Amino acid sequence: MSDHPLEARLISHRLIADLAARTALDTRGVLRLEPTLKGLLTHLRTGTIQNLRRTDTRTTSARHDGVFVTVHNGIADVQLDIATDIAFAALEVAHAVREQIARTISHTGLIPGRIDISVLAIEHAPTAPDPLSATPSAWNRHDL
Amino acid sequence: MNEREPVVLKRPDDLDEATLVARAQDGNLDAFEYLVKAYQGRLFRLAFRMLQDRGDAEDVVQDTLVACWRKLPLLIDVHAFSGWLYQMATNRCLDSLRRRSSHAEVVQEPATLQTTADSSTEPGAGGDPAREAEVSFEMDGLATALLTLPPEQRACWLLREIHERSYAEIATTLKVSEQTVRGRLARARAQLAEKMSPWH
Amino acid sequence: MALDETIPRLAKLAEATRTLRDNDAEDASLQPHHAVKDSVMKVARAEVRRGSLLPVYQADQGGIRISEQAITTLIWFGADALPGVRARRCRVHPAPGTADGPRPAGTADISVSLRIAVASGTNIPRTAELLRQRIISMITAHVGLNAKAVNITVEDFYDV
CATH class of the missing domain: 1.20.5 (Single alpha-helices involved in coiled-coils or other helix-helix interfaces)
Structure with missing residues (x-):
């Protein structure tokens, strides 16, 4: 199914970034994506950095807060910055995130390429015992 | 994980200030936020009595705390934190007054100051309305008289008498000798005592 | 007058x-x-300072890195559980000679320098040794790194 170039082109880098972010946030032990300073600047000064990047590169790329995706020749590379819960081993959480993202990408028909995970922070989970309710709040929090 | 260690969270309230400063130096936002909460009121009161303007005082507080975050890793002695913070705030107040000094110093009317005094309680007045009025009157007189002091004298007096900073620290803050601090303080007291007397 | x-x-x-x-x-x-x-x-x-990123896993399909600050937080959490210890400034460095090259997790060495304050009356050598063991096991368990050197400096006492 992943052999159709037409199908692959229908999947935008933005969609992959979105999927990768959701997959990461659904993984146990992930508190949130960590916006980097670069990500915040992109947000604050609308356009300038993004435009530079667009004109610089031929491949399509997208940066949400904490997630950077490049798609070329049907292969998707993902860089993800996360904060993890102290109650989980950060390394195991990061491995789980990598595996899950690779699986999610292959479901889209694209080929998972390099998936790099950076654990920028390890923290106590905010006192929300229900893991289901943690996901939307984690989204809101980095959405400055 | 194979080896699940018990993880205990120590809240900032359970830690001493020096430890919180050290953790903020290493980028811990919870520790830094705790310090911001602990100091913002004190810094605002210093700036407000220096500048007699809420907006200007808030600018000084914000500016000081942002600079604090940025320069914190450079602070060598964690116990020097509060003095260092007061120093940054005082210098920003003096800078703000220098920028203003092309205009005439605006001395607020006692009527304007009254609004501040009205909103406050009067500890020590003992519920005697006449005595309360007298105390409030004295405070207004003092706050107004304070604005007639030269900025560096005002800073000296506020740091020592209201914020109870040490002579050595004030000397460092204002880059003068301790003796100069004592001299300025004595002059400030004498002037304030004299300025206040017309109200009695 | x-x-x-x-x-x-x-x-x-x-x-x-x-x-x-x-x-x-x-x-x-x-x-x-x-x-x-x-x-x-x-x-x-x-502008939060995360320090540099230490590689903990590398493969052709991508890698995992952990920030110095995340490891520092881990160390503070570990130290907070010990009575009589307040962990203060912390430095984490890759130990020399383990900088690059693909390798399985759990083999990279780091060195840790931690300054602490202790409650007055604390048995310092015993507490420092407990803390050292605790830091080593936490770093192995959580981030798969080997804390080869853990230097603990007692810089202060605090009153209890």
């Missing part, structure tokens, strides 16, 4: 000073607007 006039005036000033000090400290209106703290924290969050 005559001396007999000055003394009562200064006494009156001292009293007014005390009143001003106490009143200002309790006056709810003499606090900055909450927007001040909000914008300070916004800047702090945007």
Whole structure:
């Protein structure tokens, strides 16, 4: 199914970034994506950095807060910055995130390429015992 | 994980200030936020009595705390934190007054100051309305008289008498000798005592 | 001004000073607007210092890196569980010779320098050894690194 170039082109880098972010946030032990300073600047000064990047590169790329995706020749590379819960081993959480993202990408028909995970922070989970309710709040929090 | 260690969270309230400063130096936002909460009121009161303007005082507080975050890793002695913070705030107040000094110093009317005094309680007045009025009157007189002091004298007096900073620290803050601090303080007291007397 | 006039005036000033000090400290209106703290924290969050990123896993399909600050937090959490210890500044470095090259997790070495304050009356050698063991096991369990050197400096005492 992943052999159709037409199908692959229908999947935008933005969609992959979105999927990768959701997959990461659904993984146990992930508190949130960590916006980097670069990500915040992109947000604050609308356009300038993004435009530079667009004109610089031929491949399509997208940066949400904490997630950077490049798609070329049907292969998707993902860089993800996360904060993890102290109650989980950060390394195991990061491995789980990598595996899950690779699986999610292959479901889209694209080929998972390099998936790099950076654990920028390890923290106590905010006192929300229900893991289901943690996901939307984690989204809101980095959405400055 | 194979080896699940018990993880205990120590809240900032359970830690001493020096430890919180050290953790903020290493980028811990919870520790830094705790310090911001602990100091913002004190810094605002210093700036407000220096500048007699809420907006200007808030600018000084914000500016000081942002600079604090940025320069914190450079602070060598964690116990020097509060003095260092007061120093940054005082210098920003003096800078703000220098920028203003092309205009005439605006001395607020006692009527304007009254609004501040009205909103406050009067500890020590003992519920005697006449005595309360007298105390409030004295405070207004003092706050107004304070604005007639030269900025560096005002800073000296506020740091020592209201914020109870040490002579050595004030000397460092204002880059003068301790003796100069004592001299300025004595002059400030004498002037304030004299300025206040017309109200009695 | 005559001396007999000055003394009562200064006494009156001292009293007014005390009143001003106490009143200002309790006056709810003499606090900055909450927007001040909000914008300070916004800047702090945007400029948060994570330190450098230490590689903990590398493969052709991508790698995993952990920030120095994340490891520092881990160390603070570990130390907080020990009675009589307050962990302060912490430095984490890759140990020399383990910088690059693909390798399985759990083999990279790091060195840790931690400054602590201890409660007065704490048995320092025993506490430092417990802390060292704890840091080593936490770093292995959580981030798969090997804390080869853990230097602990007692810089202060605190009262309990």
